[in-house]
Structure formats: C-alpha cells, structure tokens
Amino acid sequence: MSTAKFTERKYLVVLAFVTSLFFFWAIALTMGDILNKHFQNVLHISKSRSGLVQLSIFGAYALMGIPAGLFMKKFGYKMGVILGLTLFAGGCFLFIPAADTASFGFFRIALFILALGMATLETVAHPFVAALGDERTSDQRVNFAQSFNGLGAIAGPLLGGLFIFSGSAEDHSLDSVKSLYTWIGIIILMLAVIFSFIKVPDLKDPHAKEAEQFEREGLEREIETVHSEVPLWKQRHFVFAVIAQFFNVAAQGGTWAFFINYSVEKMQMQESQATYYFSISMALMMGGRFIGTFLMKYIAPNKVLAIFTACNIVLCLIVSQSFGWVSYISLILLNLFLSVMYPTIFSLGLKKLGGKVQQASSFLVMAMFGGAFFTPIMGMLAEKDVAHSYLLPIICYVVIILFALKFYKPKRIHPTRK
Secondary structure: OOOOOOOOHHHHHHHHHHHHHHHHHHHHHHHHHHHHHHHHHHOOOOHHHHOHHHHHHHHHHHHHHHHHHHHHHHHHHHHHHHHHHHHHHHHHHOHHHHHHHOOHHHHHHHHHHHHHHHHHHHHHHHHHHHHOOOHHHHHHHHHHHHHHHHHHHHHHHHHHHHHHOOOOHHHOOOHHHHHHHHHHHHHHHHHHHHHHOOOOOOOOOHHHHHHHHHHHHOOOOOEOOOOOOOOHHHOHHHHHHHHHHHHHHHHHHHHHHOHHHHHHHHHOOOHHHHHHHHHHHHHHHHHHHHHHHHHOOOOOHHHHHHHHHHHHHHHHHHHOOOOOHHHHHHHHHHHHHHOOHHHHHHHHHOOOOHHHHHHHHHHHHHHHHHHHHHHHHHHHHHHHOOOHHHHOHHHHHHHHHHHHHHHOOOOOEOOOOO
C-alpha cells in the first residue's frame, strides 16, 4: 500500500501563500486580546464590557460563515481569498477614525469588519488547504498550515507589547493602536494585490473526488462513507464537530481574553511584561501543532485530540487555584494543548462529506461564535476572581472529549446504485 503524499509540486506556490494567511489572521485575532486589556486602561471599561471585543470578532464569524461559503462556491477559492483580504484591510483602516474619536463602539465596528475578512479567509483557507492534495493527508496539511497560525499568534502579543504597552501606564493612548493597524492594513492590501496575479491550478476537493469515484465504481459493500445526497444536519459526525468547535473556540477565547488580567492581578506584572509571557504561550501553541502533526502519523487524530483535551482539564483546575507560578505556568501551557483542537475538529468534521465540504466549512467557521458567547460570561466571573473564571472552560473540554471519543466518526451507510 503506497503512502499518500503531503502535497504535489504543482500546488507548492499556492499552498505557501494560503499558509501565510493563517499567519496574518492569527496576528489580528491575538491582538484582540491585547486590545481587551488596553481598552480597560484607556477607555475605562469593565472586564465584562471589554469582553465585547471578542463578541465583535467572533460575532462576525457567526454572520459571515455562510455568505463566505456561498461566495467561495460561486466564485472559487481565489476570489474568496481576495474578498477576505479586502475586508480585513478595510477593518484595519477604520481604526484611524475610531482612535481619533476614542469611541469603544467605533472600535467594535472596525473589529467587526476586520473579522468579517478573517471569517472569509478561514472559511476559504481550510478547504483550500484540504484540496491541495490527497484526502488521506488533509489532517496533516491543515495542522501544518495551522502551525503558521501559531507563529502569527506569537507575533500578535509581541506587537502589542512593543506598540501598545511600550510606555508607562500614564502614556497609554490610542495613537499606537491607530499606527499599528494602519500598517497591518497596508500589508494585507498588498497581499490581496499579489494574490490576484498568482495562478491557481484547477482544484477539486478530494472529498468530492472520492465520492465520484465511489459512484463510478458502483460498490455494493457497506463502507465508511456518506452520500452527497444526505443533508449535513443528518450527518452526525459533522453536527457534533460544529458543536465541539463552538465549545473549543469558547474555551480558547476566554483563555486568551483574560491572560493579561491574570498576569497583572495574580502575578503583579506590568502589561508589557505579561504580553511576552502571552507570546511564549502562543509559541507553545505553534510547537503543539507541529507535535500534533507528527503524532498523527502514528496515533489517530481523534485520540490525539482527546489526550490533549484531557491535559487542559487538569491545567484549568490548577490555574483556578492561584498557586503562584505553578498556576501561571499551567496557564501558559494551556495553549500547548489547545493547539490541535481547532484544526483537528475542523478536519474530522469534513470527512466523507463529498461535495458538501464547502458548505460544511461555512458552518464550522460560524461555530467560532462560541468565543463571542462565552467570553463576556467568563468576564463576569473574572470581575470577582480571574483565577476562578478558568473553571468555566472545563465544561467546553468535556464536550470536546465526547466528540473525540464517540461522535467523530462518520456513520456507516449502505450505498445503493443509481
């Protein structure tokens, strides 16, 4: 039996570019968590209200998932990427008037439009990467691309510490935010122009190709497949993948949003110092994705997902007890084990869906609304004790373990001839 290739030579340039997108939207996503604390300082808002930053970001994912999927289906992967980059840049440029007016509401509008672009890119990029090779290696490709998402997540806190928290508390202002997002917008707009000149090979999603091959061969044995005619809502593994993704992003959003608060309140750090520890945590996330990609060559992806999730339950219990550096190191380690959750749930949810992969991708991106729903609730708990708020993600991890151990697998369906 031959081993499936990671990808093919004709896809290398496109794969490199699409992988770079994971890097850039991760910067914007983690910068939202830096802004969360910065707005508390400069605009004098509470933790629960600052959690509305995540509502603006993840709310955009909920609204844009289906439209982005429909746009991608009609106009293709390339135009989907260009649309996403254009919205991304437009949101960045809106930070200029938002900073000039010092309006939290205006910042939320800018973040919402920026996140519409991020949601479009995520909807397009995951099936795009999956299509650039054999379905048997799609888990590896998605985790590999997500590793560069981890690299961007490292850069985000570092940029926040350098540009936003670089001065003393009295020097905090919105000018640095305006300058930083203006430059990010310029870079993103340049990427859109460059990608418009890149030739994308003709692609057909490997999930759809597998379904067509099955129909041509007219196999009559019961195999692990799902008909393209079966609605998504009847395909159990996909439905539970959406649920698991909702709770995964809920846990992730809350963990990131109050990392700086935990550092300041429990470890008596300056915000600028806390951003470097946040960056270290994100470096562990990137490393975790490379480790996860390697482990999946020898251990089934769902089992890796279950093991990593169980580790985070233990770490959250330690974080919640305020054991000084022991708890803080546990907080930093959460991202190591969060690393494989998003891409693995995403990839497992797309298995055996035939031509419905693009539509399914839209719903999996919409599931990121979990971050919008969960973070303000966690913020209310953090008002009393930020450490105790980290007990809440344990609920999310229990749901993910159930998916990883019981509901990840496509149901067996006996095919019939047409």
